[in-house]
Amino acid sequence: MKAKQSGITLIGFLFVLAIAGFFAYMVMKLLPPYTEFMGVSKAMTQLATEGVEGKSLEDVRRDLMRKLDFQYADGAVQPKDITIKRAGNAAQLNVTYEKRVPFLYNIDFLLHFEKSVTLQGNLAQ
Numbered sequence: 001m002k003a004k005q006s007g008i009t010l011i012g013f014l015f016v017l018a019i020a021g022f023f024a025y026m027v028m029k030l031l032p033p034y035t036e037f038m039g040v041s042k043a044m045t046q047l048a049t050e051g052v053e054g055k056s057l058e059d060v061r062r063d064l065m066r067k068l069d070f071q072y073a074d075g076a077v078q079p080k081d082i083t084i085k086r087a088g089n090a091a092q093l094n095v096t097y098e099k100r101v102p103f104l105y106n107i108d109f110l111l112h113f114e115k116s117v118t119l120q121g122n123l124a125q
Contacts, residue, residue: 039071053121
């Protein structure tokens with residue numbers, strides 16, 4: 001009896017390898033902005049737990065920008081992206097920004113990041 005061979009052919013293997021390479025390249029392009037956003041989230045959480053008693057909006061922005069520098073996310077968020085809204089007795093710190101990541105030729109990924117935390121303490125007017 002003759003044994004029948006089974007498995008993937010060279011062309012099939014190259015096709016699977018090309019698809020896996022495409023997705024690996026996509027992950028390599030998208031992972032840094034998401035790790036940067038995790039740094040932004042961590043800096044915002046640190047600022048919220050420290051409290052903002054008696055600080056002005058500019059003081060809060062300056063403190064957040066300093067914390068972002070420690071998280072290696074200082075280039076992601078601009079001061080104009082930081083807003084504070086009042087919700088009842090609490091203040092809400094909001095950071096919203098977009099990041100454009102070039103992918104292939106004229107194809108870009110546009111990533112939209114948004115995070116809100118409740119601040120502890122009263123802000124100065």
